[in-house]
Amino acid sequence: MQVRSQVNQYANSFVTDDGGNLAVPGLSYGPYSVTVEGKGFAAASKTIEIRSALPVDSSIKLEVAAVDATIEVNDKQTLIDPNRPSSIMQIGSKEIDKRVASLPGRSIQDLVNTQPGWLYEGNAVLHPRGSEYQTQFVVDGVPLTDNRSPSFGPEIEADDIDSVSIYTAGFPAEYGRKMGGVVELNTKHYDDSALHGQVIAAGGSYDTAQGYTRVQNTWNKNTLGASASGSMTSHYLNPVVPQNYTNAGTTGDFAVKYDRDFTAKDRLTMSVRHELARYEIPNELVQQNGGPIQPGDVYPGGQLQTGDNFETMGTVNYQHIFSPDVLGTLSGFVRNNQNDLYSNQNSYPIIFDLNNYFNEGYFKGTLSWHYKNQEWKAGVESDNTFLHEKWNYVITDPNQYDDGTPLVFGFAQHRPDLEQSAFVEDLIRLGKWTVSAGLRWDHYQLVVNQNNFSPRVSVGRYFPSLKLVGHFSYDRIFQTPSFENILAASSPLINAIDPAVLRLPVKPSTGTYYEGGFTEAFSDKLKLDVNFFRRDERNFADDDEIESTTVSYPIAFDKAILYGAETKISLVNTGKLSGYVSYSYIVGNAWFPVTGGLFVGDDVTNALTQLTGHFPDSQDQRNTLRSRFQYQALPRLWLSSGVSYGSGLPFDFDGDPSQVLAEYGQTVLNRLNFSRGRILPTLAISASMGIDLYKTDRIQTRFQVDGDNLNNRLNVIDFGGLFSGNAIGPGRSFIARLNTSF
Template sequence: MRNCLFTLIAFSIGASVGFAQRISGELRLRVTDPTGGGIRVIGTVVGQATGVDHTFETDENGRFTLRGLPLGKYGLTIRSEGFSKKVEFFEVNSQLPLEHLVMLEILPLATTIDVRAEDTLLDPERTAAYLPHNALEDRASAAPNRAVINLVNTQPGWLLEANGTLHPRGSEYDVQYVIDGVPLYDNRSPAFAQSTNIEEFQSLNVRTAAYPAEFGLKLGGVIETASDQDVHAGFHGMASFQGGSFDNRAGFLSLRYGHARTSVTVNGDAMATDRYLDPPVEQNYTNRGASGGVSAVLDREWSAADHTRAYVNRRNTTFTVPNELLQELAGQRQDRDGAETFGQISHTHVFSSHILAQFRAMARDTNARLWSNNLSIPIRPAQDRGFRESYFAGSVAAHYGGHELKSGVEGWFSSVREDLGFHIVTYRLGTLRIFDRDLPQDFHFSGRSAGRTQSGFIQDAWHTGNLHLTAGLRFDHYRLVEKEQAWSPRLGAAYQVPHAGLVLRASYDRAFQVPAIENVLAASTDQVQNLGGQGAFLPLVP
């Protein structure tokens, strides 16, 4: 099946919050006493709109670096025994590190603290919705494999279909996940792929419009997660366990050790449930599922200008497909399993106070299988599919006056394999016709194909007074079963009316979108005609 394009034109008026984690800044804090000597303190950084609520401790020199801060306004509170409490506000408006110095005063016998009110909720620069940090900590999910999905479903413009499939603004299978800056374009719902473990991440944001040019290929909606990238000295650990109805059990364990400028983290999780998918009947037949995973993270701060992060993850999932009543009486059992091995590495280098570069690489191997016993009815399907993917990206960001410039290139190299077959056991169940007689009783498809995609972008964000303008241009070249390319311009404007507590927004997004990678080879062959169906042959380019 050829690919389809959705031209997205979005216009929104209202107070929108959050900003994409691929466009985030860094706070480099130093706290001193009145003589200029560094001191160890406890502090918090809070951003109402960005969902950030971070508690930290400086080192003995009074220094602390907080990475991955979405662009926006923040409140900073510093406390230390023997010194007056300090409350300040700062704004992160660039990807370049922000140097911030705080000088504490000796605590007098009588203290009066004047807290200045500052609005950190409204900001015309933010166009994504950041979920509050406490929503990630206090998430309520009946199924542990759907924590991220259920949180995203609370945001406007998202619809949750059966079996945990998200539809942003009614779009079908056009959700892009971004894990620590690396985009993933396959279907991440529970029935298709490995679930995202929310315990590993400290922030989550979603967006459905006003996409910067660095986002592409799937723009029905973007779900972005980011993990803690700070180096914490000493040994730290966290464990959580949950249980619920349908025999839900889940557990998570994280261990971290930090020394000097190096931090190592090891995470492990497991879950099991008797209601993995949405059952077709109330009795919830054969609906068991289990999954487990392990990951490791290495953070290394080489110097004030260089930071490297490496991440590896292995996850497996197995579940049984829930039966209808007749299938349960017949003794049907259909099993599905999947596995994914994922690794990525990123490096950030600060050339000067105005220029920063980032480099990322990722490789992963994903597979899924489905098989049926001989009692399956009315059809006995079997499938074994998977793909391998490698990703490379580089970008340069610059701050010049009121402009935030960024340009970059990305490349994907993939290898897709598919093996799909079925045997029709019966064309009728009693008087009810299930399949047309012209449909072949047996079908089998097997294929392999290599693909590659290259992209480049340039974008600018300009801020003056209450007006914020963005512009960008993206180029994509796609090759997998089809070969197409396109240019995608992006424009956006936001104007803040402070006294009314209002932000007016308008945006234009032209998107070049690729098809779902699941079963793309079978859908693009002439064999689909042998099944009596018709494919939708829509052009990829606008």
């Protein structure tokens, strides 16, 4: 049996049991073309639509084949979804398997970053449509709302993922708290009783080596799967200078998942995952080599700062089908996340050590039911996170700090972050119209105690003669602030570190998102997505850093307005050639005054006196272009090439070009436009080649070679000056992968 959906970029083959039955879980909403073949029977095809969490039962009858019969099957009915009321970007299993290989710690982030509207800041921090730290990942229905970039939390490897669905508007009321963008990840699951597995080995530039293995077996009503991965590299984070000093990193991941179908109506799923990352913090020139910058300064060189993060998480999900029209689920997880930073004695101008961790317990209950032309869903959730922050420093050069700053200081505090929510939503189909309407209530209690109602509406209209779906969405949002170091940013204990300190409570962001656009199919081979959006936010979330360290904490500005347009052209069903090209345009501005966060020294005066005016959002990159096309040169050989272009982010630097030349060198200075206050455009050309070395019905072995930034441009992603936020992209690099699945 083959199940395909062009709109969801999904294609998979399955084998039924002896009774001809098959269950395929974890499919995204949309239309699917199902083709069934059996020896001695004529093939049969059918289109099935999935519109809710309720299972869809469908039967396909095979007829005895004629002596001479021909059948032609295509996916033209699934190129667009006529009942989708909002825009959703999809990444399917084929694109995941044949993606350009990533450096360790960022394979999922690199996949998401290929989509229009998403941008990287340093160290693979994703920013959807200009939002800062407001991305949540939903893994098999479990929401993770903390920062999942390589320097904060270990990632789930893309090799573990079967499909990705990405929202930047038209959010279901089910999702809240982090609303810049929602990334749904569905992990791999084989649906027949055979033993399945996968083994991947990779290696290449920057001393990179990676390994991944997965195995799954099904017997009776039980399914047990396990996966493990590990990697090492000398380019883990984005370095702050082209020399890539002190940037080694290693990662590890181990996961076990168990499913049991107690009855045809009851399923239990349990999983445990443990992830870790250990890495070095990249040095700047003076931290690595020492030497004076200003008269009287003496930088000793030889700094070594190391970081690590560990995460252990256990999840459980129980599903019961009350009737063909009613489904109930109970799910929850517990996890521990730890983040550490250590500095050697040569660290300059500050020796900083940090030991932060949190314990989290999450519960969610939902009820889905179908009634005539409506799909209802309602639920409640509770998320209790117990934050623990502990850090200390020793200043090695008092001349770099304000008079009165203590040379030695320590901070330790803990507090619970308590959040609850409830929601109800309905998907209504009215002929060629589709309406999604929902209402969400959130309660947040940490530094402040607030609650909020968020209505959301999306409307879609299908025009069959044009093969076009138009849509419009309205989302009210309530976004909780990032909790990384939020206790330090709001504690009166911080008053001791400087004679001038200003602390303002960081409140949740509120606002309104608007989006309008359309999806159109041309000749069943080309799909065009166009979206226009605007975001109005109050208490706009941003972040700042503890001086001369890599430790960030949340701040907020009075408001922000972000608007722009996105388009993506996807080429499918053309035989040998497939691919896409996407373009994004965004303008983002934030307005003074500051309304939340910690401000020390001279920043206090600026915060109290800068009460009007606006400035470009840190992700105000006006033009972004990405493309990738694949050509099937031979039945077992394919070639692909892609381009990534960005017109450059804004930067704010107190010094002048001569200071940049002295501290960072000519190559970095050449990439900065001081008259415009912007980094010069980035450009990276990639290419891949893949060959199926061995292929049968049960076993497939593929060898793939990827080259990235083949033009070898020095791409400066961020620039902020000494000890503050520089990020240099990788140079020309190559990675080879050997992938065997069975």
